[in-house]
Amino acid sequence: xxxxxxxxxxxxxxxxxxxxxxxxxxxxxxxSDIPVIGVFPEGGKKMSTQIRPHDxxxxxxxGVQPLWRGVLAFGTALVLVLAAIGTIWLLRxxxxxxxxxxxxxxxxxxxxxxxTEAEMxxxxxxxxxxxxxxxxxxxxxxxxxxxxxxxAWRVGTSGDPTSWVFAVHNGSHMFDDxxxxxxxxxxxxxxxxxxxxxxxxxxxxxxxxxxxxxxMTVEPPREIFGDRVEDxxxxxxxFDLASMTLREMGWAD
Amino acid sequence: xxxxxxxxxEQFAVSAGPRxxxxxxxxxxxxxxxxxxxxxxxxxxxxxxxxxxxxxxxxWLYRVGQSKSRHYLRRPASxxxxxxxxxxxxxPGLPAQLEALSPKQRQAVLMVHxxxxxxxxTAELLGVAPSTVQKNADRGLAHLRSGLGVxxxx
Numbered sequence: 193x194x195x196x197x198x199x200x201x202x203x204x205x206x207x208x209x210x211x212x213x214x215x216x217x218x219x220x221x222x223x224s225d226i227p228v229i230g231v232f233p234e235g236g237k238k239m240s241t242q243i244r245p246h247d248x249x250x251x252x253x254x255g256v257q258p259l260w261r262g263v264l265a266f267g268t269a270l271v272l273v274l275a276a277i278g279t280i281w282l283l284r285x286x287x288x289x290x291x292x293x294x295x296x297x298x299x300x301x302x303x304x305x306x307x308t309e310a311e312m313x314x315x316x317x318x319x320x321x322x323x324x325x326x327x328x329x330x331x332x333x334x335x336x337x338x339x340x341x342x343x344a345w346r347v348g349t350s351g352d353p354t355s356w357v358f359a360v361h362n363g364s365h366m367f368d369d370x371x372x373x374x375x376x377x378x379x380x381x382x383x384x385x386x387x388x389x390x391x392x393x394x395x396x397x398x399x400x401x402x403x404x405x406x407x408m409t410v411e412p413p414r415e416i417f418g419d420r421v422e423d424x425x426x427x428x429x430x431f432d433l434a435s436m437t438l439r440e441m442g443w444a445d
Numbered sequence: 446x447x448x449x450x451x452x453x454x455e456q457f458a459v460s461a462g463p464r465x466x467x468x469x470x471x472x473x474x475x476x477x478x479x480x481x482x483x484x485x486x487x488x489x490x491x492x493x494x495x496x497x498x499x500x501x502x503x504x505w506l507y508r509v510g511q512s513k514s515r516h517y518l519r520r521p522a523s524x525x526x527x528x529x530x531x532x533x534x535x536x537p538g539l540p541a542q543l544e545a546l547s548p549k550q551r552q553a554v555l556m557v558h559x560x561x562x563x564x565x566x567t568a569e570l571l572g573v574a575p576s577t578v579q580k581n582a583d584r585g586l587a588h589l590r591s592g593l594g595v596x597x598x599x
Contacts, residue, residue, distance in 0.1 A: 200554065204561070211476075217479065218455075
């Protein structure tokens with residue numbers, strides 16, 4: 193048998209040839225008879241997505257749209273207007289959420305590669321109970337993190353983004369979309385949190401009322417969840433971090 | 446720092462595009478990997494004024510790609526079978542063994558040993574420490590050797 197590294201090199205070549213070539217992905221398609229979708233900074237240039245000929249609207253040779261298309265468009269518009277009116281009515285009838293302390297625990301989709309959603313929910317609900325155990329009587333929300341990579345949680349007063357304390361996964365993941373959006377919700381998030389030393393176990397806390405972030409290194413598990421042998425270490429780390437965020441907020445000694 | 450102009454993006458795409466494409470192929474397989482690469486290049490083009498100012502725009506786009514990949518069907522990476530062998534006795538079970546690796550191990554093994562990037566180049570793109578890439582590549586190779594029943598010194 194050939195050496196494994198040689199086989200990998202050959203297989204890499206095969207993989208490369210079976211994927212769409214880069215120049216095809218990059219090609220600016222400026223064909224005038226195939227409309228493009230998407231909005232680009234400078235008119236009409238696109239990368240990869242196109243409406244194929246069979247997707248194009250069929251128009252009579254004289255350029256007039258068939259009558260049924262007009263009826264369909266009017267009906268669709270009417271339904272949309274009614275739906276919008278209904279939504280506004282429902283929203284107006286709901287009471288305003290109370291502005292009180294809230295803790296939100298989230299985890300990224302990437303963790304689903306190692307643990308099930310039920311396991312993650314259980315872990316974070318345990319964390320939430322830790323908050324309750326030290327007298328936190330606010331709302332606790334456990335939910336998947338939209339666009340997050342890793343884990344994150346935040347504690348603060350709902351309705352006041354500047355009150356949030358964030359506990360975010362290590363700096364190497366900081367520029368994930370989700371964390372960027374966290375930053376956007378809290379403009380006072382110190383610049384320091386965008387950089388971390390990387391690697392599991394290094395978490396950054398951003399305290400909104402200070403100019404400095406607080407970094408804490410905990411016992412670094414090897415590859416958390418990798419071999420499913422470090423769960424207890426990870427669990428202990430979560431509780432440590434929970435305690436720290438509570439102290440930051442003055443909710444625990 | 447890349448030029449903010451259209452030419453600047455094209456230079457960046459030619460320079461960093463192959464790495465991004467290989468990283469996504471290694472992570473998601475050639476089909477979804479190609480789609481994600483197209484998505485991030487489109488994102489890079491549309492947000493070039495912001496992206497070009499990043500210290501590591503390729504790493505930024507890699508993270509964008511990780512988020513974009515969630516829009517695709519949740520299914521494990523699918524690697525194509527080995528084609529007619531230009532080298533003798535190529536192991537037909539190699540794709541299956543690669544699929545069985547953890548995503549990070551598979552990505553490290555393919556980036557370093559199949560696509561020929563250095564550990565440092567791979568780490569910079571993925572936003573992790575070089576030691577992490579090295580560790581994942583070593584562990585992945587060990588799993589492959591174990592699964593295929595080959596030793597480190599064939």
